[in-house]
Amino acid sequence: MxxxxxxxxxxxxxxxxxxxxxxxxxxxxxxxxxxxxxxxxxxxxxxxxxxxxxxxxxxxxxxxxxxxxxxxMPMPMQPMPAPTNGSATGALVCGILTPVTWGLSSIPAVILGHKARAEIRRTGERGDGQAVAGLILGWLGISGWLLFFVLMVLVGVTNL
Structure with missing residues (x-):
C-alpha cells in the first residue's frame, strides 16, 4: 500500500x-x-x-x-486559578495610599480588608494576603491618627 x-x-x-x-x-x-x-x-x-x-x-x-x-501528546490543560478578590485589591490600594492621603484612606482600607477576608472565606477567591496587608496598613494609619490626637490633647492640657 x-x-x-x-x-x-x-x-x-x-x-x-x-x-x-x-x-x-x-x-x-x-x-x-x-x-x-x-x-x-x-x-x-x-x-x-x-x-x-x-x-x-x-x-x-x-x-x-x-x-x-x-x-x-499535548500538554494537559492547567486549571484556571481562582480570581483575585476586588475588595482585597481595594484594601491594599487604600492601605498603601494612607500616608499620601494623611490617613483618610485608613478607614476604607480596614472596611475593605474585613469585607474581602469574609468574601474570600466564602467564595475561595485569592487575595487574602492583600486583604491582610490592607488591614495592617489601615490600622496603622488609624493608630497614627489616634496617637496624634492624644499628643495634641496632652500638649493642650499641659499648656493650660
Missing part, C-alpha cells in the same frame, strides 16, 4: 523520538530520515522503524489506531 505524507511524518516522528532517547546514532538517524521522506510504501516505512518502540501502522477504517507516544 502506498504511503501518504502523514505516514512519512509519523515515521519521522518515531525516528526523532528514537534519536532523542539515544536509540539511534546521529549518522544512522540522518540516513533513516532521508529514506523516510523518499519511501513510497508502508513496507519501506515499517523497515525504517521496525527496531524502534513505535512504528507507523497502516490506517484503515477497521484497524485500531496505535497509541500516541507520550512524547507527542
Amino acid at each position: 502506498r504511503a501518504s505524507h502523514a505516514d512519512r511524518e509519523r515515521a519521522v516522528d518515531v525516528l526523532k523520538a528514537g534519536f532523542a532517547e539515544g536509540r539511534l546514532p546521529q549518522q544512522e538517524y540522518e540516513q533513516r530520515i532521508g529514506r523516510a521522506y523518499q519511501a513510497q510504501t508502508h513496507a519501506e516505512l515499517q523497515l525504517l522503524v521496525a527496531d524502534l518502540p513505535q512504528g507507523p501502522v497502516p490506517q484503515s477504517q477497521f484497524a485500531p489506531r496505535p497509541a500516541v507516544p507520550p512524547a507527542f
Whole structure:
C-alpha cells in the first residue's frame, strides 16, 4: 500500500523520538530520515522503524489506531486559578495610599480588608494576603491618627 505524507511524518516522528532517547546514532538517524521522506510504501516505512518502540501502522477504517507516544501528546490543560478578590485589591490600594492621603484612606482600607477576608472565606477567591496587608496598613494609619490626637490633647492640657 502506498504511503501518504502523514505516514512519512509519523515515521519521522518515531525516528526523532528514537534519536532523542539515544536509540539511534546521529549518522544512522540522518540516513533513516532521508529514506523516510523518499519511501513510497508502508513496507519501506515499517523497515525504517521496525527496531524502534513505535512504528507507523497502516490506517484503515477497521484497524485500531496505535497509541500516541507520550512524547507527542499535548500538554494537559492547567486549571484556571481562582480570581483575585476586588475588595482585597481595594484594601491594599487604600492601605498603601494612607500616608499620601494623611490617613483618610485608613478607614476604607480596614472596611475593605474585613469585607474581602469574609468574601474570600466564602467564595475561595485569592487575595487574602492583600486583604491582610490592607488591614495592617489601615490600622496603622488609624493608630497614627489616634496617637496624634492624644499628643495634641496632652500638649493642650499641659499648656493650660
